[in-house]
Amino acid sequence: MKNILQMQDICKSFSGVEVLHSVNLDLYEGEVLALVGENGAGKSTLMKILMGIEQPNAGKIFLGEEEVKLDNPAKALDLGIAMIHQELAPIPEMTVEENLFIGRELSHFGFVDSRKQAQLTKEWLGNLNLRIPPTTKMQDLSISQTQMVEITKAISYNSKILIMDEPTSAITEAEVRHLFEIINLLKKNGISIIYISHKLQELPFIADRVQVMRDGHIISVAIMAEKSERQIVRDMVGREISNIYPKCDNNITEPILEVKHLNKKGEFEDVTFTLHAGEKLGIAGLMGAGRTELVSTIFCVNRPDSGEVWVDGEKVNFRKPSDAIKKKIALVPEDRKLMGLNLAMNVQENATMCIDKNIAKFYFLNNPKGSLLAKEMVKKLSIKAHSTKQEVGNLSGGNQQKVVLAKWLLTEPDILLFDEPTRGIDVGAKAEIFELINNLVMNGKAALIISSEMQELVGIADRVIVMCEGKITGEVKGEEITQENIMALASPKNKNGSIN
Ligand SMILES: Nc1ncnc2c1ncn2[C@@H]1O[C@H](COP(=O)(O)OP(=O)(O)OP(=O)(O)O)[C@@H](O)[C@H]1O
Ligand SMILES: [Mg+2]
Incomplete structure (x- = not known):
């Protein structure tokens, strides 16, 4: 050749x-x-x-x-x-x-x-x-x-x-x-x-x-x-990875997030489901199934046309994302450039962006505290950066994604909405991110995970709801969570019955 x-x-x-x-x-x-x-x-x-x-x-x-x-x-x-x-x-x-x-x-x-x-x-x-x-x-x-x-x-x-x-x-x-x-x-x-x-x-x-x-x-x-x-x-x-999907001893308890008959015209229709404390709930579907729109509406990036969202047994009426953050909800978005990061700011500034107010001392930014928290996160998520002062725009794609994760984990949320959390992330880091999600749910937090890689949901979710063209088409649990079952629910059927 x-x-x-x-x-x-x-x-x-x-x-x-x-x-x-x-x-x-x-x-x-x-x-x-x-x-x-x-x-x-x-x-x-x-x-x-x-x-x-x-x-x-x-x-x-x-x-x-x-x-x-x-x-x-x-x-x-x-x-x-x-x-x-x-x-x-x-x-x-x-x-x-x-x-x-x-x-x-x-x-x-x-x-x-x-x-x-x-x-x-x-x-x-x-x-x-x-x-x-x-x-x-x-x-x-x-x-x-x-x-x-x-x-x-x-x-x-x-x-x-x-x-x-x-x-x-x-x-x-x-x-x-x-x-x-x-x-x-x-x-x-x-x-x-x-x-x-x-x-x-x-x-x-x-x-x-x-x-x-x-x-x-x-x-x-x-x-x-x-x-x-x-x-x-x-x-x-540089080492053997035996299992990207680490085992998880989580205890699924009471409902923490309830979505009832949520509608947004042209995006999704009559969506109802419950997420429990300690649970990893997957949302599967093909591109365009309405999953991203659904979670951004729950987080109030967009307002729904109708329907209800309940947190901890109480109906909420969010007007903006900061209302959702106050209720201890976090959204790790799919498009990190649009919603997740400020590329011109450094790792520390991005990571502590949502908590600056909480760690401020007499209205001034508490930089030493912020620096400490950012360093901890860099270590915990193995973020590859020369220092916490490196501009996020200069990090590799996968490491930018990890900074988005760091930013939301620092808000110490009870409910985490993950939209494609491992997109662009290497296998080793994937295993680390799943480990981290496991630790969260084992501590009673709840995780809603959108992923287009069905294998991933099969590997980590306790339960999976499947969406197709804006509607929930079914739910699978435990042993039933297989790629075939998910695929069957996720594919729009065209008129002659074959899969599109
Ligand atoms: N303009 C820059 N200034 C400083 N460091 C940079 C710059 N561009 C890249 N780097 C650094 O170079 C290293 C390699 O980054 P690169 O983007 O090539 O990784 P990659 O293999 O493409 O990773 P990924 O799979 O995450 O996309 C990283 O440590 C990154 O932080
Ligand atoms: Mg790259």
């Missing part, structure tokens, strides 16, 4: 701290290389160097035989390297066509040549067997369709190397299958893909080789078929 990319002895430091230590990476024509490793291992940083977004302190990059200096993203794109970022950020008002031609509009006598653009757009989408009308606004596309448009765009630049950073973290299983089909199509056309993911179980389906990083070092490079998931995990975390 032809070697098309070599990264040699790449070193990178941020403010004097080295995060990549002489890293090598080879890529062959038409292959999928899986790049895996713990949160903060250096995967995204290495890819940013390849994209010309960051500059290495040492090392060489070769494309084919030729050494290249990738000092800006435009140059990387020019040389055939494109990246599908995890957080897709297209301009919502633009059409698919406008988005594809942004910055390189075709002109005809000084005017945008819409006809030619529309024709090419159709052709490019068609090459990937996509049936998205070119005039659709980006805001009307699903996450998966947006991703497909971004892939189309990347390919239209004649890219030979495509980097995908956690592309399946926010799409449904059917969409994942579609993405894999497209990846296979790209491979056949000789395009090489570097694929970053924390979902190790999907790698055998697409990866040809797998490269494991830990703490800025390459630990192993292997043929995918010759490497078991267990070996990969061991290389990632």
Whole structure:
């Protein structure tokens, strides 16, 4: 196989701290290389160097035989390297066509040549067997369709190397299958893909080789078929992880949160359920089932149209999230950038954001106390940061997620609403987060956990309610909690009875 990319002895430091230590990476024509490793291992940083977004302190990059200096993203794109970022950020008002031609509009006598653009757009989408009308606004596309448009765009630049950073973290299983089909199509056309993911179980389906990083070092490079998931995990975390789902001796007692006939038009309908102290209640469902809207309404980010919420046997009437916080409810949100964190502030400021008032001394911020609490949390959650003063925007994706957790745990809530708490989190840290949730419920707290990874709910929940298209379609308990049972309740049935 032809070697098309070599990264040699790449070193990178941020403010004097080295995060990549002489890293090598080879890529062959038409292959999928899986790049895996713990949160903060250096995967995204290495890819940013390849994209010309960051500059290495040492090392060489070769494309084919030729050494290249990738000092800006435009140059990387020019040389055939494109990246599908995890957080897709297209301009919502633009059409698919406008988005594809942004910055390189075709002109005809000084005017945008819409006809030619529309024709090419159709052709490019068609090459990937996509049936998205070119005039659709980006805001009307699903996450998966947006991703497909971004892939189309990347390919239209004649890219030979495509980097995908956690592309399946926010799409449904059917969409994942579609993405894999497209990846296979790209491979056949000789395009090489570097694929970053924390979902190790999907790698055998697409990866040809797998490269494991830990703490800025390459630990192993292997043929995918010759490497078991267990070996990969061991290389990632440096120790054996016997069980990601630790045992839990919790005692489920009285109702602590009751939701009665809650409605929000267009989001969910007539939702009724009870969460008990000491309980881990899962909410399963496909993307778009209304789960995120439900928990954000309980937490009063949005107001319901009708229905009741009861806490500790008392009807509550929240007007804003701070009312919910006063009742000792916490919401660990799905979209950490939007609702969870201020990226320009440091770890300590973010972690203590909700409790600053409580720890203030005579109305002044009690910084030493805040610093102590933040340090404790960094230790407890193994947050990888140079110090509690590091800007959150500079942490790796998974470590940002942990800071969101820290912030809400510090409010010492009795009821925790977790929306995809382990998205983007590595296997080792997942086990730690489940351990932490176990400790909470063993101390009488209650946890409501939304997760799109059914395996996870099977592994940890005492009971699972399933939602489909805004309604609760059923509930499973104990032994009944299996992926098959959940899937059967989560899938919308279309008219001829087959699963959609
Ligand atoms: N701009 C920056 N300033 C300071 N430190 C940074 C910066 N960017 C990254 N780092 C640090 O570099 C290390 C590697 O981060 P990186 O984002 O590459 O990890 P990752 O492997 O992609 O993790 P994840 O799986 O969580 O996305 C981390 O310790 C991170 O805090
Ligand atoms: Mg990353």
